[in-house]
Amino acid sequence: MSKDKSEYLINRKDNQYEVVIGLEVHAQVTSESKLFSTSSTKFGAEPNTQVSLVDAALPGMLPVINEYCVKQAIKTGIGLKAKINKRSVFDRKNYFYADLPQGYQISQFKDPIVGEGKVILDMPDGQKEVGIERLHLEQDAGKSIHDLDPKNTFVDLNRSGVALMEIVSKPDLRSPDEVNAYIKKLRSIMRYLGTCDGNMQEGSLRADVNVSVRKKGSKVFGTRCEIKNVNSIKFMQMAIEYEANRQVDLIEEGQSIDQETRLFDTKKNETRSMRSKEDAHDYRYFPDPDLLPLEVSDDFIEKLKLEIPELPDEKKKRFIEKFKLSPYEATILVSDNETSNYFENVIKKSDVKLATNWIIGELFAALNEKNLEITESPISAGNLSKLINLIKDGTISGKIAKTVFEHMMEGDKDPKKIVDEKGLKQESDPKALEALIDKVIDDNREKATEYKSGKVKLFGFFVGQVMKVSGGKANPQLVNEILKRKL
Ligand code: ADP
Ligand code: MG
Numbered sequence: 236m237s238k239d240k241s242e243y244l245i246n247r248k249d250n251q252y253e254v255v256i257g258l259e260v261h262a263q264v265t266s267e268s269k270l271f272s273t274s275s276t277k278f279g280a281e282p283n284t285q286v287s288l289v290d291a292a293l294p295g296m297l298p299v300i301n302e303y304c305v306k307q308a309i310k311t312g313i314g315l316k317a318k319i320n321k322r323s324v325f326d327r328k329n330y331f332y333a334d335l336p337q338g339y340q341i342s343q344f345k346d347p348i349v350g351e352g353k354v355i356l357d358m359p360d361g362q363k364e365v366g367i368e369r370l371h372l373e374q375d376a377g378k379s380i381h382d383l384d385p386k387n388t389f390v391d392l393n394r395s396g397v398a399l400m401e402i403v404s405k406p407d408l409r410s411p412d413e414v415n416a417y418i419k420k421l422r423s424i425m426r427y428l429g430t431c432d433g434n435m436q437e438g439s440l441r442a443d444v445n446v447s448v449r450k451k452g453s454k455v456f457g458t459r460c461e462i463k464n465v466n467s468i469k470f471m472q473m474a475i476e477y478e479a480n481r482q483v484d485l486i487e488e489g490q491s492i493d494q495e496t497r498l499f500d501t502k503k504n505e506t507r508s509m510r511s512k513e514d515a516h517d518y519r520y521f522p523d524p525d526l527l528p529l530e531v532s533d534d535f536i537e538k539l540k541l542e543i544p545e546l547p548d549e550k551k552k553r554f555i556e557k558f559k560l561s562p563y564e565a566t567i568l569v570s571d572n573e574t575s576n577y578f579e580n581v582i583k584k585s586d587v588k589l590a591t592n593w594i595i596g597e598l599f600a601a602l603n604e605k606n607l608e609i610t611e612s613p614i615s616a617g618n619l620s621k622l623i624n625l626i627k628d629g630t631i632s633g634k635i636a637k638t639v640f641e642h643m644m645e646g647d648k649d650p651k652k653i654v655d656e657k658g659l660k661q662e663s664d665p666k667a668l669e670a671l672i673d674k675v676i677d678d679n680r681e682k683a684t685e686y687k688s689g690k691v692k693l694f695g696f697f698v699g700q701v702m703k704v705s706g707g708k709a710n711p712q713l714v715n716e717i718l719k720r721k722l
Contacts, residue, residue: 263438266301274286282393305529308348317351323529473501496511668709
């Protein structure tokens with residue numbers, strides 16, 4: 236692993252400082268309707284077409300909890316190996332903004348639905364556990380649009396009332412690389428569970444990033460700054476790097492850090508102050524009188540446990556034990572459900588080792604080049620296993636297989652047909668090979684004599700010539716054997 240640049244920068248004063256990071260991730264619950272209304276949550280609809288009386292907060296409206304969203308939050312809690320709280324309370328978080336017609340957000344404050352849990356990170360130098368503080372359910376706000384008109388701001392309430400899970404980590408993260416691994420693992424778990432699609436472009440996953448620095452070896456945390464609403468992993472990493480360096484500079488100048496909320500400017504690549512602790516909001520949380528405390532039974536939770544699929548950590552363990560994959564290979568293949576399904580389909584009928592190499596190597600590179608997901612792969616799992624079997628039984632060489640593979644990427648074709656149609660079958664008939672080899676030796680008399688008189692290095696030359704004359708189709712193993720005999 237190359238040393239990442241940010242690590243160098245953060246630790247630049249002779250490696251004296253370390254950065255401490257805690258994330259508040261906002262994950263949109265996968266659900267057809269909103270947390271307290273029946274409006275659709277579909278992304279990309281015409282503005283203000285998915286707004287019920289509840290979402291617009293008209294007088295007299297009454298929120299009704301969406302049981303499906305509750306189930307999704309509990310499932311996520313189970314996936315995070317967390318404590319599920321059988322009793323939780325919805326509170327009103329009061330503040331004024333144009334895109335918040337209620338004048339408050341319904342959230343959970345003192346009694347969240349999910350308590351402490353953990354996420355395991357797969358880092359290059361081993362695994363690391365990151366603590367989860369809590370997960371609570373809350374409503375999303377609407378959207379203010381400032382750049383459509385020079386004088387006016389528009390408000391779109393389609394997002395108003397959509398269910399979010401806020402997942403708060405402990406301050407356990409220590410580098411931008413760990414943040415990258417944490418977000419990816421969290422997203423992978425939620426995608427396996429089907430509880431959040433993790434689509435960062437559409438804003439389904441975003442985070443408030445809390446950053447502080449301290450001298451290495453120190454037991455106390457430094458004062459943190461919170462960078463609001465960062466919506467890509469890259470930006471999170473850039474913001475942390477900038478912020479950590481800003482704080483180290485202040486400390487080195489003998490100044491103190493103010494606890495404040497900051498914004499990351501993606502164009503200037505810097506964070507800037509939004510509000511200080513002194514003018515921090517007093518949200519005046521209180522239990523929402525429209526909603527009873529939420530109580531779930533053991534039975535309800537147990538039934539949900541039965542719906543939990545095999546999750547990435549367990550799948551990785553199984554892949555390593557059952558298929559003898561390396562931790563590296565297993566981590567890559569379990570990163571999402573679709574990839575692991577594809578892999579398991581390929582190896583149903585073909586060699587595991589070859590399948591692993593072909594998927595992680597050739598297939599991923601080709602998909603990447605065409606910007607395709609594994610679900611859009613032009614090569615089906617069935618046809619890839621056929622290709623692998625053609626290599627395994629000696630019909631084609633690994634080299635020819637790459638040519639066949641390229642043809643397969645052009646469309647979902649049966650590799651056997653490609654081999655037949657293009658005459659790519661490996662030449663494994665000893666008689667035919669002998670004739671070829673005789674001819675090559677004949678054409679290169681001088682070199683053959685040199686070889687016989689001890690210049691053994693020339694063997695490679697002869698192999699190369701035979702392969703060339705055969706158009707790459709000669710069985711390399713047989714060529715070696717026969718050449719040795721003949722020379
Ligand atoms: P708040 O609502 O004030 O932001 P939360 O408890 O919701 O408080 O979130 C606090 C977040 O800040 C958590 O993710 C926590 O891990 C993180 N955090 C707390 N102290 C520090 C610190 N000294 N440095 C970095 N992150 C911290
Ligand atoms: Mg916060």
